[in-house]
Amino acid sequence: MNQQTLYNAVLGVARQAGEAIMQVYRRDDHGIQEKADKSPLTEADLAAHEIIKKGLAQLTPKLPQLSEEDTEVPYSSRQHWESFWMIDPLDGTKEFIRRNDEFTVNIALIHNGHPVFGVICLPVSGICYIGGQQMAPVKLIPGQPSQPLQCRPLQQPVKVLASRRHKNDRDLPFLEKVAQQFGPLQIDNYGSSLKMCVIAEGSADLYPRLYPTCEWDTAAAQAILEAAGGMMLSGDDLQPLRYNKPSLLNPDFFALGDPGFPRQLLGAKPST
């Protein structure tokens, strides 16, 4: 199977997972449980996980998988993986539970610690974002021609994206610094990896994430955003986020539509 055929087949797997999620979403009862870390888990997360696991195993039997719903594999094993699938079967579980439609299916291919391909689907609308190093990034809207994704140059008012649920007391000092340089900001809130997609389609400039996330929350989005001309930089070293680390937690990061965004605004971490 050539690469484009494989990537399109992975898109099909993500869409199937989205359909399974919608079957649960339409029910009154989402089958909510609590995970060991107190975060919620629904029947939809598990149904999507199973579909993706089986679908990717059929397509690429030799490639390992790491999913939010199956993180048992120890670092001593996975550190030897050159390529693997990184999966968040349902990103934005809290949005799913609150029924605001802002949740996504995320599948990324990681190669040597970097995401080289990603697909993100929004089950409610059927919209998908797909792209990577070997595939021009596009937005797929059901019933419409595919739309190329291209980040926009930084413009004023600077449009900043933020989580709906997770905030940090370092957010405000950081945003004040950006506003001092660029003037009043426009701030929009979205759940899930959708925030990076909005930057990739050229509708926003910046998403500072100064609150923890895990590698599966960002991998697919990073592949798509980078292919669209943007960046996802670690707050630690201002280098692109890396994957398959001993800890699967991401550092603080900044998703940028314009790679020329002033580094001095990102570099000095605001005091806590």
Ligand SMILES: Nc1ncnc2c1ncn2[C@@H]1O[C@H](COP(=O)(O)O)[C@@H](OP(=O)(O)O)[C@H]1O
């Ligand atoms: N304390 C924490 N540690 C690690 N990741 C966290 C976290 N709190 C939230 N997240 C991550 O943030 C994601 C939601 O981001 P947002 O607030 O932008 O919608 C969650 O995705 P899931 O819904 O897949 O669990 C979860 O992985």
Ligand SMILES: [Mg+2]
């Ligand atoms: Mg997630």
